[in-house]
Amino acid sequence: MARPVEFDESKVLTSAMEQFWREGYEASSVQKLLDCTGINRGTLYNSFGDKNTLFKSCVDQYNRLVEKQIANSLKNEKLQAWDAIKAYFDEAVINVSNKRRSMGCLLANSLCESINYDRDMKKVVRASLAIIRKALVLRLKEAQKKGKVKKGISVEFAADVLMNSLHGVRVNSRDGKNAKQLNELIKHTINSLKK
């Protein structure tokens, strides 16, 4: 009936996501978003709402990326618990060390930006982090059942330790540390929990 869309929604969201990821919410002007996505002003407002709404959609896009990584690692049934956990962190490190070198993590970056004070946004970001933590907890429970978690360490605490190290690695990635260095840090953290 009407004129068909010309843009590829997923590609637009990925480009916008990378812009927000690299420079943050405040520094990503609508003009920059138009430039990097190739869409037009009217299209952005017609099809993606305003900048704030677009940002939330970008976090959703980021979630899809994270869920793919989780599917490849934590939810890979061929892997033992700790191997799966290590595999997830490998994915996470690779993700910030190639094309997306020194971009850190969209979620951690957002926590550190003023956008964090927008309640709605905080909810969205926290929900995404909860997805990662939940997948870690599942595998940690498996590891504990098999007696492979150091005694005195609860599954919940181990998950906190891993998430803390993940955040640290992401900040360090923005400081320019390379994949090898980040991997060593992760390995150390895992060894501090593993029996």
Add this chain to the structure above:
Amino acid sequence: MARPVEFDESKVLTSAMEQFWREGYEASSVQKLLDCTGINRGTLYNSFGDKNTLFKSCVDQYNRLVEKQIANSLKNEKLQAWDAIKAYFDEAVINVSNKRRSMGCLLANSLCESINYDRDMKKVVRASLAIIRKALVLRLKEAQKKGKVKKGISVEFAADVLMNSLHGVRVNSRDGKNAKQLNELIKHTINSLKK
């Protein structure tokens, strides 16, 4: 001879520092900086240069804060190496859990913001982080000499692990985690290095 200054430079810098710390560089408009410092537009430009220069002065102010914390802990000669290291992290956690609750770390926040792509700014932020790391290394060397570092762990790597955990804790602080939770994370990290 001339009219004397009416503002207290250190107070102005502290207020501006807290504004940048809370909301980041981009979201801190000159208007907000005037509101929180109480100084006037002209005064800001006359006495503190432009927004960019003011930000750098605020990082210097942050450094003075960090140096006080280091003097109280890492450079406290009454404390043994690991106690001094623990004391430093206690200071760091207290710092983000009272008035400055959930503000994280000005330096880590800046790394996660786009400001990170300003070369000059990055240099300033990195220099500040290097001060902390250097003070940690001194104490870690002491600990190692006394055989109190787990074997197979170099002083440099231990410093990286501590800095990584510190960054993680700061991101977690912005996510609203309380002092107790942050302390547990720090304790775990220290125990993973200590013999």
Add this chain to the structure above:
DNA sequence: TTACTAATGGAATTCCCATTCAATTAACAG
């Protein structure tokens, strides 16, 4: 072909941003 619908393109609007500047003020030296 024609009428209809929704996407597109970009000019226009409104607002807030950082920065400049000229007038005013306050202390002090003579």
Add this chain to the structure above:
DNA sequence: CTGTTAATTGAATGGGAATTCCATTAGTAA
């Protein structure tokens, strides 16, 4: 008191921000 100097004040400037709006375009159904 007076002239000098520098701090203070806030109006003015110019640019870029987010957003709105409407004329144009392109496909589809009749």
